[in-house]
Amino acid sequence: MNKIGLLPTGGHPCLHRLWGLAWVLLPILVLCIFALELCLGSIFIPPAKVFSILLGDAQAPESWRNIILLFRLPRAITATLAGAALGMAGLQMQTIFRNPLADPFVLGINSGASLGVALVVMSAGAVGWTASVAQVAGAGFSLIIASSLGSMAVMGLVLMVARRVESSLTLLIVGIMAGYLASSLVTILMHFSQEQQLQRYIGWTFGSFGGVTWSQLRIFAPAILLAGMLAWSQAKAMNALLLGEGYARSMGLEVRRSRFLLIVSASVLAGSVTAYCGPIGFLGIAVPHLARMLMRTTDHHVLAPTVLLMGAGLALTADLIAQAPGTSTALPLNAITSLLGAPFVLGVVLRRRQVLEAGA
Amino acid sequence: MKSSALLELRKLSIGYRMGAHRDRVVASDLNLGLHAGSFVCLLGPNGAGKSTLIRTLTGLQPPLEGEVLLDGTPMASFKPRDLAQRMSLVLTQRVPVGNMPVWSMVAMGRHPYTGWSGRLGTEDVSAVEESIVSVGLEALAFRPVCELSDGERQKAMIARALAQDPKIMILDEATAFLDLPRRVELMDLLRNLARQKQRIILLSSHDLELSLRSADRLWLLSPSGQLRDGVPEDLVLDGGFAETFQSCGLSFDPQRGAFHLDRPSRGQVSLEGEGVANQWTRRALERAGFEISEQGGAALHIRLLTAEGEGLNWEIAGSRSCSGDGVEELLNTLEAVHE
Incomplete structure (x- = not known):
């Protein structure tokens, strides 16, 4: 038998060099942006000071310590986790549905969350129980609960269907219809609500990494880490699903089980981010494409860590820009992710047409 | 086994x-x-x-x-x-x-x-x-x-x-x-x-x-x-x-291992000639609806005179004899004769 001559992992030697380089550079890049996020903001804090404050320097000015430890550090950690989560969830959805336009919210998770939040924000005062929930848990926390419940309702519906039907397309339609239902309910609520409530709801839809406190991170971080690990563990299944469900089954994949696990993990990732940071668009759809283009592969064992790193890096960058360092204003995060990201991705995609065919 | x-x-x-x-x-x-x-x-x-x-x-x-x-x-x-x-x-x-x-x-x-x-x-x-x-x-x-x-x-x-x-x-x-x-x-x-x-x-x-x-x-x-x-x-x-x-209109010809459409016959012809030329002329005649009689003795007798790779020369013997080149001309002639 003639040998074709390559590495046992099956990639081209050139690709392995590329990947090796990326594994070194990407984490360094993410760390640098993370550090910048700590230094920049409404006021500039020198990197050396930031470093010593992180190490527990008690001599630094009290205000700087508060800014770093109470605001910027949790914010940076939130952005890192959220970006990684959205990137991964986007990759999963694009692979499950073999559709390059799929994003983490394609199954209606976002709309469910929006409905939950809209119910709390706009019916506050009108309904006694929401007011009391808000008092008990604090206003921020009640939004998180409402949003999680909303996403879980949609996720529950989709998963119930997923266990019964073979076709992913049916699933997609169920998700999209659930999304429409939720959005229309939100519109009705908006119609009957007051200006102040509307403003609060719209503020939530802008998205922000800044509202997450340390105590909330204690729930957010483990949720993301666990779901992320579950998603990563399905890399082999995602590879098989690239060829479609028929081939995947013929190669011994238990399609329904894998798809169930993938949807659960993607939903937890996307749902948690929406609950804590609001509906963050764009990252979830763009990061998987950028990862595929950078690594020049469709192998999910390579793509999974790449989307985690790139998602984190992009989320941090977007947040950095949204804060408009040096000024006291801040722009809506959601606007920044798309405003800067869309032309960039458009440019890259148009230059390399075949990627559109990638589907996953 | x-x-x-x-x-x-x-x-x-x-x-x-x-x-x-x-x-x-x-x-x-x-x-x-x-x-x-x-x-x-x-x-x-x-x-x-x-x-x-x-x-x-x-x-x-x-x-x-x-x-x-x-x-x-x-x-x-x-x-x-x-x-x-x-x-x-x-x-x-x-x-x-x-x-x-x-x-x-x-x-x-x-x-x-x-x-x-x-x-x-x-x-x-x-x-x-x-x-x-x-x-x-x-x-x-x-x-x-x-x-x-x-x-x-x-x-x-x-x-x-x-x-x-x-x-x-x-x-x-x-x-x-x-x-x-x-x-x-x-x-x-x-x-x-x-x-x-x-x-x-x-x-x-x-x-x-x-x-x-x-x-x-x-x-x-x-x-x-x-x-x-x-x-x-x-x-x-x-x-x-x-x-x-x-199924209707289609029948299998075990001779050649192929299907052909059943059409009403437009008359019998017999064909004389060898090899590839015979095979392809036969196809054309069948498509035009002529029945090929294997025994000879049909009203029209077509003789193929050709060397491999040089196109087709033919002549028709019978009531109206004539000759020409190419399958297209043959079909046109037969059409005219048939009228």
């Missing part, structure tokens, strides 16, 4: 379960055995249930009754992974896999053998390489699948199926979109693959003439739900082939 069938259908009934007591039976009581090392084509008119049979054999759809035995074990008792190590699949539709190189695509076939991380061992690597070599794609091993031609792409899918190291490989109309030379090449490849590694390769196809020529065996599924199994020539000689594809 009968007992050692690699694939066996036992009282198999296929179709769709519509409700609790309402089944739509496509074919029932199928009993067949297949031995290793044969290339089998599954033929049948549209709607006879080829796809249903394929779906049942690959486990995508449960049988209504009876069972499929694989190496003597009921297929339903295999775990998905174990089944994938014995049976692999090639489908009709193109899979959009973007910039995935051929090598990686073929390596996917090792899915049922690798562990959680999907890492390929040395055995897996050599299986992948052997598969690529045996379909003749080694020069394109690192080319992205999306840059391949349809024929090459289908070969890559076959290599992927081979990498699963199956005993049985099932191809669902896998040659449908290819041009004739590519189809001939692929059929030849499949027959060799079946022989070399003692596999069963089952191809469902619409290509009757090519299947008759290439397959070791044929399965003929007729709309009445009957499944005939046999060597192609036997099925032609016992009339099974003609019966399966029987």
Whole structure:
């Protein structure tokens, strides 16, 4: 038998060099942006000071310590986790549905969350129980609960269907219809609500990494880490699903089980981010494409860590820009992710047409 | 020998379960055995249930009754992974896999053998390489699948199926979109693959003439739900082939192993001449609706005077004799004579 001559992992030697380089550079890049996020903001804090404050320097000015430890550090950690989560969830959805336009919210998770939040924000005062929930848990926390419940309702519906039907397309339609239902309910609520409530709801839809406190991170971080690990563990299944469900089954994949696990993990990732940071668009759809283009592969064992790193890096960058360092204003995060990201991705995609065919 | 069938259908009934007591039976009581090392084509008119049979054999759809035995074990008792190590699949539709190189695509076939991380061992690597070599794609091993031609792409899918190291490989109309030379090449490849590694390769196809020529065996599924199994020539000689594809306006000519449309005859002619010229002129005459009398003695006698590769010269003897060049002129002349 003639040998074709390559590495046992099956990639081209050139690709392995590329990947090796990326594994070194990407984490360094993410760390640098993370550090910048700590230094920049409404006021500039020198990197050396930031470093010593992180190490527990008690001599630094009290205000700087508060800014770093109470605001910027949790914010940076939130952005890192959220970006990684959205990137991964986007990759999963694009692979499950073999559709390059799929994003983490394609199954209606976002709309469910929006409905939950809209119910709390706009019916506050009108309904006694929401007011009391808000008092008990604090206003921020009640939004998180409402949003999680909303996403879980949609996720529950989709998963119930997923266990019964073979076709992913049916699933997609169920998700999209659930999304429409939720959005229309939100519109009705908006119609009957007051200006102040509307403003609060719209503020939530802008998205922000800044509202997450340390105590909330204690729930957010483990949720993301666990779901992320579950998603990563399905890399082999995602590879098989690239060829479609028929081939995947013929190669011994238990399609329904894998798809169930993938949807659960993607939903937890996307749902948690929406609950804590609001509906963050764009990252979830763009990061998987950028990862595929950078690594020049469709192998999910390579793509999974790449989307985690790139998602984190992009989320941090977007947040950095949204804060408009040096000024006291801040722009809506959601606007920044798309405003800067869309032309960039458009440019890259148009230059390399075949990627559109990638589907996953 | 009968007992050692690699694939066996036992009282198999296929179709769709519509409700609790309402089944739509496509074919029932199928009993067949297949031995290793044969290339089998599954033929049948549209709607006879080829796809249903394929779906049942690959486990995508449960049988209504009876069972499929694989190496003597009921297929339903295999775990998905174990089944994938014995049976692999090639489908009709193109899979959009973007910039995935051929090598990686073929390596996917090792899915049922690798562990959680999907890492390929040395055995897996050599299986992948052997598969690529045996379909003749080694020069394109690192080319992205999306840059391949349809024929090459289908070969890559076959290599992927081979990498699963199956005993049985099932191809669902896998040659449908290819041009004739590519189809001939692929059929030849499949027959060799079946022989070399003692596999069963089952191809469902619409290509009757090519299947008759290439397959070791044929399965003929007729709309009445009957499944005939046999060597192609036997099925032609016992009339099974003609019966399966029987429909109005079309009949099977066992002489030439091809179908032709039944048309009202426009009269008898006899043809004299040799070789290729005779064969193609005959075709043209038949298409125009003339009956060729083999014994001679028809009202019109056409004599072909030609050397190989130099076009056709002909002359008509009979009531109105004349001569000319080319089939077109011959047809026009006959048309005029017929008026």
